[in-house]
Amino acid sequence: GAGVSQTPSNKVTEKGKYVELRCDPISGHTALYWYRQSLGQGPEFLIYFQGTGAADDSGLPNDRFFAVRPEGSVSTLKIQRTERGDSAVYLCASSPRGMGGYTFGSGTRLTVV
Amino acid sequence: SQQGEEDPQALSIQEGENATMNCSYKTSINNLQWYRQNSGRGLVHLILIRSNEREKHSGRLRVTLDTSKKSSSLLITASRAADTASYFCATDPPGAGSYQLTFGKGTKLSVIP
Numbered sequence: 001g002a003g004v005s006q007t008p009s010n011k012v013t014e015k016g017k018y019v020e021l022r023c024d025p026i027s028g029h030t031a032l033y034w035y036r037q038s039l040g041q042g043p044e045f046l047i048y049f050q051g052t053g054a055a056d057d058s059g060l061p062n063d064r065f066f067a068v069r070p071e072g073s074v075s076t077l078k079i080q081r082t083e084r085g086d087s088a089v090y091l092c093a094s095s096p097r098g099m100g101g102y103t104f105g106s107g108t109r110l111t112v113v
Numbered sequence: 114s115q116q117g118e119e120d121p122q123a124l125s126i127q128e129g130e131n132a133t134m135n136c137s138y139k140t141s142i143n144n145l146q147w148y149r150q151n152s153g154r155g156l157v158h159l160i161l162i163r164s165n166e167r168e169k170h171s172g173r174l175r176v177t178l179d180t181s182k183k184s185s186s187l188l189i190t191a192s193r194a195a196d197t198a199s200y201f202c203a204t205d206p207p208g209a210g211s212y213q214l215t216f217g218k219g220t221k222l223s224v225i226p
Contacts, residue, residue: 004155031212042201042216043156056213089154095212101146101158102214109154 002026004105006092012111013082021077021108023092032075033102034067035091043091049075082112119202119220127225132189134220136202137182143207145178146214147187150199159187159200164207192224 005024013019025032030051035043045059052072060066064082069075079086089109093102120135136145144163148156162169162178162185169176175188189196199221203214 033212033214035214035216040218042203042218043214045213045215048212059213091156093156101161102156103158104148104156106155 004092004094004103006090006105006108008108009106010109010111012113015082015084015112017082019079019082019110021079021090021092021110023075023077023094023105025073025075025092025094026103027073029094029096029103030072031095031097032069033093033095034075034077035093037089037091037107039088046077046090079110082110084112086110087112119200119217121220122218123221123223125223125225126192128192128194130192132192132196132222132224134187134200134222136185136187136217138185138202138204138215138217139183140204141207142180142204144205145176145185146203146205147174147176147185148201148203148216150201150219156201189222192222194224194226196222197224198222 007022032049034046037043047057047067048055049069064080067077089107091107093104095102118137126132144161146161147159150156160171160176162176173190178185199219201216201219203216205214
């Protein structure tokens, strides 16, 4: 597609549930990133993929968070046993070869109640 | 953790005036980028300035970088109501394959028609 697509745009879930957030990057972009943005803050890095592999997952806050990109295009961010503190906007971005300005998606607003 | 600090946190100006936002950071950088965000969702890449550049222009945008002071400024000339948004600076560290952006908390700009 023309841009980075993220689905769903909004997700409300109950504490303790499992959620999956999807990112469809720009075709041909080998680099894909996940960021999390809490209210009133700038985005914070979670994980970076180059192709199919997670080149850097140092930003994942704990082992409840996991992300995959099995075919080197679409990525899924998975959160187990959600907590209220996980509520945030989850942003995905892609770029060619990990360089230069990113193209961000519109984000998924996750609310854990 | 946030590296950049934007200043001011909020700025309100009349349409047609210039808007200046500043960003300070703490560690050495490879590049510094500015992004715009509307309504807390997707970020739009505005401009990238490399660590060996001092000034860059793009349309009504002018960015300066002073690596000795670890600071950057974004100037929007002849502002329009449509420029109302939050503006973030983001840095990436030096080194081959640097990709992880560290964002500041942003400046919320309001342009009054």
